[in-house]
Amino acid sequence: MTLQEAILVRHSVRQYKDTAIEAEKIVQLQTLIDKSNSEAGLHIQLVTNEPNAFSQGMAKYGKFSGISNYIAMVCKKGEDTTLGYYGEQVVLLAQTLGLNTCWVGLTFSKQPDSYEVRDGEHLVCLVPVGYGANQGVQHPQKKVIDDVAEGKKPFPNWFIRGVEAALLAPTAVNQQLFRFVLHDGNKVEAKKAFSLTNGLGYAPVDLGIVKCHFEIGAGKENFEWV
Numbered sequence: 001m002t003l004q005e006a007i008l009v010r011h012s013v014r015q016y017k018d019t020a021i022e023a024e025k026i027v028q029l030q031t032l033i034d035k036s037n038s039e040a041g042l043h044i045q046l047v048t049n050e051p052n053a054f055s056q057g058m059a060k061y062g063k064f065s066g067i068s069n070y071i072a073m074v075c076k077k078g079e080d081t082t083l084g085y086y087g088e089q090v091v092l093l094a095q096t097l098g099l100n101t102c103w104v105g106l107t108f109s110k111q112p113d114s115y116e117v118r119d120g121e122h123l124v125c126l127v128p129v130g131y132g133a134n135q136g137v138q139h140p141q142k143k144v145i146d147d148v149a150e151g152k153k154p155f156p157n158w159f160i161r162g163v164e165a166a167l168l169a170p171t172a173v174n175q176q177l178f179r180f181v182l183h184d185g186n187k188v189e190a191k192k193a194f195s196l197t198n199g200l201g202y203a204p205v206d207l208g209i210v211k212c213h214f215e216i217g218a219g220k221e222n223f224e225w226v
Contacts, residue, residue, distance in 0.1 A: 004218045006095035007168050011136025013100035015068035019131040021048070023038070025097045032093050033071070036086040044087060045075040045115045046129075053108045053126060063200050064128065071101075071117035071127040073205075078172075084122055084208025087118070091127060100132030102208075103170050124205055139174045141167060148193075151182030157190070158222040165217025166210040172202035178210045181207065181226075189226040190214065 001009075026048065033044045047053075047070050054067035071090060075083040091101045099142045108126050117123050145163050149155065155163075159182050167190075171177065181189040190211050 002094040003092050003096065004165070006092045006218060007165050007213055009135070010095040010101070011090065011220075012051055012170060013128075013132035013134065013136040013139055014064045014102055015113040016128065016130040018066060021069060021099065021130060025099065027031050029071075029090060029094060029099060030164075031226065032090055040079075040082050040086050041076065042079065042083055042086055042143075043076075043116070043118065043121055044083070044090065045072040045074060047072055047111075047114050050111060050114045053111050053114070054104075054128060063076050064104075066133065067130065069128070069130050070124060071129055073125040073127060074115065074117055074121055074123050075147040076121050080124055080202075080204035081208040081211075084205035085212045086208075087125075087127070088209040088212040092216075094129050097130055098131075100136065101129050102136075103125050103127055103174060103205075105205075125202075137184040142174065143176050144166060148176065149182070150179060155182060156222075158218045162188070162214040162218030162223075169206075169210040169213040171206040171209065176210075177203050178207055180214060183226060186223040187226050188214070188218075188223045190205070203216040 009153050020147055026182055030046055033046055036042055037044055049068055051068040053070060054064040073083055073087050102125050106162050145160060149163050166180065177193045178194050181191065182188060190207060
């Protein structure tokens with residue numbers, strides 16, 4: 001499965017089977033996490049065999065079950081967009097490996113003994129990972145290209161492909177608070193859109209996630225970020 005295919009089939013999954021993730025898949029996930037942390041100064045951590053984060057409190061409200069493996073999305077304060085960009089790369093890798101995921105911002109119980117949050121850092125999200133009891137469902141797409149794209153038309157095909165991929169990205173309560181601006185030549189700006197709720201505070205993370213999707217859909221070779 002390619003990353004483009006992973007974007008199309010990945011949906012948020014909240015219920016998981018009691019099936020262990022194979023050692024070789026754990027290695028692949030950890031390798032990308034280590035690479036991402038090294039490149040971007042992040043502190044993403046893969047936590048395995050830890051059932052408590054999603055077994056009590058708010059997790060029950062979120063209808064989570066069967067979760068014992070997850071990714072702790074930790075970064076320095078102010079680096080949430082970078083975290084979203086690199087974190088979604090790990091999420092899409094998991095999908096190519098036949099695993100399911102879900103970005104979770106609030107409905108879990110913190111487990112400070114299971115991952116490390118250093119001074120100046122914060123835990124932004126947890127992402128369950130494993131074999132889903134189902135494959136999830138596609139949320140109704142609220143917006144179309146003209147809702148989130150700006151610039152001189154007609155848009156080039158690579159830009160359209162990028163925006164289409166971004167529209168399939170997970171965002172807080174599916175608000176899709178982002179816009180892509182095509183500037184002169186092949187320069188692209190990604191920016192947050194205004195909202196009274198500010199995406200529940202997760203708009204910076206969402207921006208990083210949609211940038212990841214745009215880049216995969218458009219192709220890195222076709223544009224430059226502003």
